[in-house]
Amino acid sequence: MWAYIVRRLIYLIPMVLLISIVAFIVIELPPGDIFTNEELQLRRNGNPNAARIVEARREIYGLNEPVISRYFIWMGRIVFDWDFGISVLSQREVTEILRERLPTTLLITALSIIFTWVVAIPIGIYSAVKKYTVFDYSTTFVAFLGMAIPNFLLALILMLFAFNTLGWGIGGLMSQEFIGQPMSMAKFLDMAQHLVIPVIVVAMSSMAGLVRVLRGMVLDEMGKLYVLTARAKGMPERVVIWKHILKIAMIPVISTIGWILPALISGETITAIVMNLPTIGQVFLRSLQAQDSYVSGALILILSTLTIIGSLISDILLAVVDKRVVYS
Amino acid sequence: MGAALSSLEESTTPPGVHPHLEARRETQWYLFRQKFRTHKLARVSLWVLLFLVVTCVLFPEFFSPYSPQRVFDNQNLPPSRVRFFDADGRFSFVPFVYAFTQELDRETFQRITVVDTEDKRSIRIFVLGDSYRMLGFIPGRLRLFGVEGDQGVFLFGTDKLGRDLFSRTLHATRISMTIGLVGVLLSTLLGLLLGGVSGLQGGWVDGLIQRAIDVILSIPTIPLWMALAASIPRNWSPLGIYFMITIIISLIGWTGLARTVRGKFLSLRKEDFVLAAVGFNAPMLSIITRHLIPNFLSYVLVSLTLSVPAMILGETALSFLGIGLQPPVVSLGVLIQQAQNIQDITLYPWLLIPGGFVVIIVLLYNFIGDGLRDAADPYS
Numbered sequence: 001m002w003a004y005i006v007r008r009l010i011y012l013i014p015m016v017l018l019i020s021i022v023a024f025i026v027i028e029l030p031p032g033d034i035f036t037n038e039e040l041q042l043r044r045n046g047n048p049n050a051a052r053i054v055e056a057r058r059e060i061y062g063l064n065e066p067v068i069s070r071y072f073i074w075m076g077r078i079v080f081d082w083d084f085g086i087s088v089l090s091q092r093e094v095t096e097i098l099r100e101r102l103p104t105t106l107l108i109t110a111l112s113i114i115f116t117w118v119v120a121i122p123i124g125i126y127s128a129v130k131k132y133t134v135f136d137y138s139t140t141f142v143a144f145l146g147m148a149i150p151n152f153l154l155a156l157i158l159m160l161f162a163f164n165t166l167g168w169g170i171g172g173l174m175s176q177e178f179i180g181q182p183m184s185m186a187k188f189l190d191m192a193q194h195l196v197i198p199v200i201v202v203a204m205s206s207m208a209g210l211v212r213v214l215r216g217m218v219l220d221e222m223g224k225l226y227v228l229t230a231r232a233k234g235m236p237e238r239v240v241i242w243k244h245i246l247k248i249a250m251i252p253v254i255s256t257i258g259w260i261l262p263a264l265i266s267g268e269t270i271t272a273i274v275m276n277l278p279t280i281g282q283v284f285l286r287s288l289q290a291q292d293s294y295v296s297g298a299l300i301l302i303l304s305t306l307t308i309i310g311s312l313i314s315d316i317l318l319a320v321v322d323k324r325v326v327y328s
Numbered sequence: 329m330g331a332a333l334s335s336l337e338e339s340t341t342p343p344g345v346h347p348h349l350e351a352r353r354e355t356q357w358y359l360f361r362q363k364f365r366t367h368k369l370a371r372v373s374l375w376v377l378l379f380l381v382v383t384c385v386l387f388p389e390f391f392s393p394y395s396p397q398r399v400f401d402n403q404n405l406p407p408s409r410v411r412f413f414d415a416d417g418r419f420s421f422v423p424f425v426y427a428f429t430q431e432l433d434r435e436t437f438q439r440i441t442v443v444d445t446e447d448k449r450s451i452r453i454f455v456l457g458d459s460y461r462m463l464g465f466i467p468g469r470l471r472l473f474g475v476e477g478d479q480g481v482f483l484f485g486t487d488k489l490g491r492d493l494f495s496r497t498l499h500a501t502r503i504s505m506t507i508g509l510v511g512v513l514l515s516t517l518l519g520l521l522l523g524g525v526s527g528l529q530g531g532w533v534d535g536l537i538q539r540a541i542d543v544i545l546s547i548p549t550i551p552l553w554m555a556l557a558a559s560i561p562r563n564w565s566p567l568g569i570y571f572m573i574t575i576i577i578s579l580i581g582w583t584g585l586a587r588t589v590r591g592k593f594l595s596l597r598k599e600d601f602v603l604a605a606v607g608f609n610a611p612m613l614s615i616i617t618r619h620l621i622p623n624f625l626s627y628v629l630v631s632l633t634l635s636v637p638a639m640i641l642g643e644t645a646l647s648f649l650g651i652g653l654q655p656p657v658v659s660l661g662v663l664i665q666q667a668q669n670i671q672d673i674t675l676y677p678w679l680l681i682p683g684g685f686v687v688i689i690v691l692l693y694n695f696i697g698d699g700l701r702d703a704a705d706p707y708s
Contacts, residue, residue: 015542015543015546018539018543019543019546019547022543022544022547023547026552026555026556026559027555029559030558030559030560030561031561036687125640144691144694145687145691145694146638147637147690147694148686148687148688148690148691148694149686149690150641150644150645150648150683150686150687151645152645152648152664153664153680153683153686153687156667156670156673156680156683157680160670160674160677163670164674183404208466235703259545262545262547262548262549262550263549265548265550265551266548266549266550266551267550269548269550269551269554270550270645270649273649274668284554285552285554285649285651288554288555288558288651289558289651296555299494299551300547300551300552300555301549302573303547303548304546304547307546307547307548308546311546
């Protein structure tokens with residue numbers, strides 16, 4: 001068991017290195033850099049020193065080095081000094097931006113995972129038990145709809161509904177009057193209200209998939225001999241389902257953490273942009289458009305690393321639940 | 329389908345079986361079609377999808393009343409009400425709309441539309457309208473319907489520049505659907521090729537491709553797409569951007585297919601009929617194309633159908649964020665981009681109609697994919 005965990009942990013290192021290379025390449029793909037526009041502007045204004053000014057700027061941010069050495073400097077600083085560079089756009093350290101924005105992203109993602117499970121597991125099991133009933137058909141329909149509706153469209157529609165019908169304040173993480181205020185009950189409730197729509201939106205697409213997987217899994221298990229045996233021995237149906245079938249059906253649920261996490265982070269990014277949430281989504285989009293490469297590079301790297309760690313956790317949990325995994 | 333399979337079926341038919349049954353020996357393709365036909369939802373979806381392909385992908389110029397770029401004087405106009413009964417309750421066999429004027433409400437400072445119930449404008453079919461080039465080369469002016477007079481008929485209303493949203497939605501559906509299809513073609517080629525090589529070659533090539541898939545899958549899709557799409561220079565031609573977006577979106581889709589294909593190759597190459605073919609010294613290429621590929625073609629078909637929605641959703645998301653297709657081109661994402669803030673949607677809710685098209689198209693593909701999956705699996 002421990003050998004398996006250690007092996008998976010060691011496998012993490014080359015994966016993160018590979019991802020850092022991919023992240024770097026992706027960020028370096030667009031021609032020019034963040035100063036290219038500025039140089040053009042200076043030239044258009046007839047500034048004779050345009051090239052020198054911009055060159056000096058590049059030197060400050062270490063952007064005039066050759067590409068390969070830039071990668072090693074970037075990675076070196078991250079590994080040894082935990083320094084992700086400086087955002088040219090906002091003139092702040094990337095580490096500071098991350099410290100400010102990442103917790104909210106993680107909060108929304110974590111809440112979405114919990115929400116996904118709390119809703120999907122009972123619904124998935126119940127619609128398998130009540131196969132081909134109105135309940136089954138309607139949840140299947142909603143699940144299909146959930147997979148078909150784009151995140152941002154769902155966010156827009158729910159915002160419209162919450163704003164016009166329920167009269168909620170929308171957009172952002174809290175209402176204007178609470179920004180900068182110390183934590184209080186009122187502020188907490190206000191934040192909770194602002195989180196409802198993002199969590200529903202982010203959870204919706206993976207929830208739909210999970211309901212389908214779970215329903216199929218439970219249906220498969222219900223035809224098996226151990227279920228027949230349990231029933232033949234007069235075990236109540238409740239125990240058969242919640243004790244015997246659920247144990248097996250949970251395996252795919254755990255293994256989905258691996259693929260749910262990237263989906264949730266994807267969904268969170270775009271939802272945050274639409275709903276103006278103070279998470280990494282907005283910063284990421286802006287840094288990409290302005291070629292603020294230290295910020296966008298760091299974000300791709302961190303989001304991907306989080307995803308890998310997530311799938312690692314899911315693999316280990318899977319090994320704990322289902323011992324066969326370790327030996328195959 | 330597949331010489332190997334049909335001969336297998338033959339050999340498994342027990343001797344002395346009922347002659348009537350024996351006469352109806354069916355090919356795998358026939359069974360596949362029969363089974364698909366019993367899946368009602370999938371069959372209906374297929375017809376609706378075909379309808380969309382004809383009206384939106386092939387001939388949107390004919391089915392839409394105006395050119396998608398034509399600008400009318402009436403901005404942000406709500407959808408026109410097509411009527412059969414006039415204000416006095418009289419029935420008219422030919423549908424009509426009322427002429428209207430737009431006035432400014434002095435209290436709310438919003439434009440309101442006032443219809444003139446005296447002035448009926450009949451809707452005519454097969455009218456001559458804005459000129460177009462169908463499929464890019466057939467010039468024409470004939471349009472399915474139009475309205476008399478100088479004002480237009482706007483089934484979905486108009487946008488903030490006064491362009492007919494219905495015509496724009498039909499043209500946008502063409503772009504969004506073809507992006508999905510071209511993207512799927514690309515990712516199929518990549519998936520078949522790399523998955524096949526991975527499964528057949530094994531060794532370090534297999535390891536390399538598998539690690540590459542691991543890496544790609546561990547980068548969250550939307551951020552990766554965003555990064556790649558943002559790297560397309562803004563001054564490229566619309567066509568160039570279109571193809572780059574397609575390539576970017578299909579970069580990720582191939583991984584799932586490659587895994588399936590690899591798994592199939594690994595399990596199939598130990599099968600008796602493959603070993604027999606190898607024993608007969610059949611050339612590798614013919615083993616792959618004649619014995620291996622026919623055996624998992626149905627899986628490929630299913631995986632293809634199910635990966636189209638992801639691509640359409642991807643294009644929509646990127647265009648919505650402003651880093652996908654750019655405005656002179658109309659895609660469904662570009663259209664929804666106009667409905668970005670809550671004020672606009674509250675005032676002009678019809679701007680969300682293109683979003684409904686996205687949902688419907690994705691649903692159709694999912695239903696068809698479900699039907700195909702059931703049909704492809706002979707054991708269910």
